[in-house]
Amino acid sequence: MKPRVVLGVGGGIAAYKACELLRLFTESGHDVQVVPTRDALKFVGEATWAALSGKAVSAEVWDAVEEVPHVRIGQLADLVVVAPATADLMARAAHGLANDLLTNTLLTARCPVVFAPAMHTEMWEHAATRANVATLRERGVVVVEPAVGRLTGADTGRGRLPEPAEIFAVCRGILRKPGAGLAGRRVVVSAGGTREAIDPVRFIGNRSSGLQGYALARAAVARGAEVTLVAANVGLADPAGARVVRVESAIQLREAVLAAAEDADVVVMAAAVADFRPVRQATTKIKKTSDDPEPIYLVKNPDILAELGEVRRERRQGGKPYPDVLVGFAAETDDVLANGQAKLARKGCDLLVVNQVGENLAFGTPDNAATVLIADGDPVEIPRGPKEDLAGIVWDLVATRLV
Template sequence: MRIVLGVGGGIAAYKVASLLRLFTEAGHNVTVIPTEASTRFVGTATWEALSGNPVSNSVFDDVHQVNHVRLGHEADLIVIAPATADLLAKAATGQAGDLLTNTLLMARGPVLFAPAMHTEMWQHAATRANVETLRSRGAAVLEPASGRLTGADSGPGRLPEPEAIFDAAMALVQGQSDFQLPLAGRTVTISAGGTREPLDPVRFLGNRSSGKQGVALAVAARNAGATVRLLAAHMDVPPPAGVEVVPLETALQLREAALAAAADSDVVIMSAAVADFRPAAVSDTKIKKRDDRDDPVITLVRNPDILHELVELRNSAAPRGRQQLIVGFAAETGDGDGDVLAHARAKLQRKGCDLLVVNHVGTDKVFGQDTNSVVILARSGSEPQEASGTKTEVSAAIISRISDELNSVSPRA
């Protein structure tokens, strides 16, 4: 596929290099047209090296090829990222002052704009009018992500992650009417990893969780357009780019972070492996092994049921109907009282969450592995859904199910 990638003059231009790499690695032939302003952020040499094609922003280069006409006619897809307020205005009013705006006027295929700018610029009436004009003419304009912007402020206006733009572009070319990212405009909080409960300054009670599934969920939610907050307990893998990370260690710290994060979350996914118990007392000094002393006795106390507390908080805040989706995870083993699914169904009933993702765990299953096999149970009583494969594939299935659940209820007030 022949793609024209237009690069606007915003600091987010550096992220477009990753988008270009995604296009080229998928086998597409990409011509990059940067605006003059964008070359102050990323030079033409970068675009030429990554695309393998010559780069220009002037209508007077290679005049014999009539590029200002040819590129728009030949392109199977045009993607503009970052689409600055200036570029949106020029496109909406049909200006043709450089090679990129000329190419947009000559476009015969689908066009996708990925906006990035400060919140006030995005929310300005002029920008909103320009966006509506472009959409009314058939162009696709993504909603920007929310989060930290260039300065100390934050809000809607971040460039969506390259993977999310790539997915939207491919969906647009394939003619999907719902090419818009399914979680765009949603805030998703995800807990990941395993909590650690200190015994003394050296030792702790922990578990085998690596955090791989939680990180994969964060990536899938991010790529679906959500603003993602990752509550990160101990993890063997780094957090993904493009998400807010809240580091923590213990179950009590996770509880505090989860309750705070839930206040502005559309979805809460509790995938972390949370310790059920913690030591009743924590020694200020290392517990030493001595021949003249008895073996130490460690008394455990229950940790709070964070998932159940989140459900109660949600229900009390929205007594007339669900306005937040809560997803729990159950790491189960069968025993004399029942199999894995029997225990999971009982847990779903106790917790009251909307979805429960069930793992059959063991010393060589799930924890630390790159693959997973889960069953998704719903409080609504719908048929259980199975998903298996890599943790990336399983996460995509879970996020897709969450999107379906969100679309099945009335939007938030």
């Protein structure tokens, strides 16, 4: 049976983007019922929603009364996603109002519910909206953080609807593995590959695309976590619901991760951090001459994962809180497990995800295989599959360690 999705559409200008979200659901084999608000129909009409979904569309509880839509739609759903979710709609949902078909559906749904807010920055930051968001999250609703960008008119700021593909990725993750242990948890994920400047043009880097780290961030959002993603040189759309901090070098990544980890429950170091950086960085482009080039001398970068492990050990001895769970990643080309075991002991993390890298392996590919080494348990083998699947298994293992 096709997964049954209810797409609620709030009355904001971003309603037109929900058409793309609907297309993503229907083309991937989901059975979608669109339930707009009355105001949403002022932006996108019934005919559009009906044509795209293949189903009759209404905002009223009085249409097709014999089918009891105000109860049945919610009861039969596997997922309800509201995009855009306006400040007014979230306020009504938080207070249990039921004055149209969508709010009735939200009251009767017993499946996972996702809200993708879209509004002006001042509305998102207002105390009333923040309280309503907190109430919804306490009830298990996934309210993704809005994106930063161009809003209605000339305004720019936080409040933009995340891209439909990113909302779809969160929803797909929830349908694959709803809930599961991260609701309300603060999670930090690093992703991508650092770059160490040689001069203003050249750098020392690596092949990491950030795909695995982004999959981890999306999966954490889907499980209800508050996610900070520290992204190093990644050309990917921001995961819906994650706060993204962009960095370039290992030093910048260290600063961002240590700052975010101060109040985190889980830190996952999935970024590929350069082990070395040039001792000196030329202030102008190094020119090619007939002479042999000057050698580039390197110095070690800080070991961020080992530092996190050491700081955690010291703070726990002093009774101060620090991440409950620390997860590292190790990319190896040979002696994979032996090198991984040595790193697990040296880094002080709880889990170490070890994967073999090389041509068409791990870096830049949509799939991955790994062995998760566990500080106080047996290794867990993860067969090759989508990076989203690996992310889900990692979070399952993390959830069992959270107190």
